[in-house]
Amino acid sequence: MSWTLGPEQLDDLARGAAILGTGGGGDPTIGRLLVREAMREHGPVTVLDPDEVADDAFVIPVANMGAPTVMVEKLPGADEPVAALRALETFTGRKADATMPIECGGSNSLIPLIVAARTGLPVVDADGMGRAFPELQMETFHVYGIPASPLAMAGEHGETCVFDTGKDTKRLEDLARRVTVGLGGGAAIAEYSMTGEQLKRTAVPRTLSLALSLGRAVREAREAHRDPVEALGEAVTGTIYGHLRVLFRGKVTDVERRTEGGFARGRATFAAFEGDSGLELRFQNEHLAALRDGEPICVVPDLVCVLEADTGEPITTEALRYGQRVTVIGIAAPEIMRTPEALAVFGPSCFDLPFTFQPVEEKLPI
Structure with a gap:
């Protein structure tokens, strides 16, 4: 069932x-602010359940491409994602009926909302990664037979x-990454254009609504003076992700x-609050593996997430700093991944x- 997403939901999302x-x-802060401004000018956006998308609909996903550290120092704009979508429409000779994220990510889940607000297109509640990955081919779309090409890029x-x-x-x-570097380390892209039938066959479904649910769970847990991690575990249970494990608590x-x-x-390395146990995270834009005392306990495609110990707020790779007190969790990836x-x-x-x-x-069985 379709639903309306407004600015009051953006913090949780x-x-x-x-x-x-x-x-x-x-x-996520950058993406949220860009969407909030787009909604202030153009109003809320419609989110479509994947099952509601017509089989012959034409869907164009959009995102930003580049190193996250660059995008913190050189803020992305709101014009580029729309320009990328329009360029791909011109190249394919077909107008988009909807847009969608290519990945779950702090900002990239939100970039399609900017396009939706500014163009009037609906956003499909799904994506092609079920998390974030660093490279374009690392998509369920690609895994199950949809080419990313043609890809349009806007600087x-x-x-x-x-x-x-x-x-x-x-x-x-390889080619798009090289041009992204030439454009200053960040650009907007539109790729993996597909039909509604292809979307329903290859996408990870309802990840926008799940993100909204997880963000709300953390906020409401804090307001009720509950453990945010416990609330996240409850929110994941019963979804296509299904399992959450606490990997480590420390600094x-x-x-x-x-x-x-x-x-x-x-x-990044971490020391336990108590005892002499240690954790190492390895990342390439995203966290790829968690090793506790040298033993891998959660690796891709399963999700490794770093949260502030007291608040449950997620910490991105570029925001990790010495001395932060954290809880590191692992979340099971959906079976399609x-x-x-x-x-x-x-x-x-x-x-x-x-x-x-x-x-x-x-x-890590319970």
Whole structure:
């Protein structure tokens, strides 16, 4: 069933999107402010359930591309995502009937809302990652046969370009990443244009409504003086994610972060509040693996999320700092992201991690 998203819901949505974004997908504050301004000028947006999208509808997902650290220092604009969508419409010769996110992420879950508010298009309650991943081919869309090409890109100075690499989405990622670096490290993209039938077959469903639910759960838990992590576990139960595990409670002892090749790469280490246990997180824009005392306990595609210990607020990779007191949680990825076909595209080996994927609920049974 379709529903209306207004500015009063954006705080909860951004918070939940940042949790699902596993540290990446862009700064949620930036995305929230851009959407709020677009809604102030143009009004709320309509969110469509995937089942409501006509099979022959034409859907164009939009997002920002680039290293999150760059986008904090050089704020993205609201014109570029619309320009990217229009450029792809011109190239394909077909007008979009709806837009949608390509990923769950602090900012990238929200970019389609800017386009929706400014164009009047509805947004589909689904995405192609079920979390955030750093590369364009790391999508359930790609896993199940939809090419990302053609891709349209728009820069901050009015530049637009279109890449058409056919079915070679890895080549598309390489070319688009290089141009993104040339545009200053960040750009807007429109890609994976598809029909409603293809969307229903390949997308991770209802992730916007889940993000809203998770963000609301954290806020209401704080207001009721409850444990936000416990509330998050209750909110995840019964969804296609299903399981949440507390991986670690402690403080940040070190962060190594560098921007290279259009990505924010690095690692962070944590020390337990009590005892001598330690945790290491490895990330490439997003958190990819959590190792407790050298043992991997949660790895991609399952979600590793860092929360402020007292408030439950998500902390992005670019916001990790020495001394922060945190709770690190793992959330099970939906089954559509755990198939052999999916693990071949965004499992541990795709990030050169020397681990075998094991579901977090099996690694850490209750």
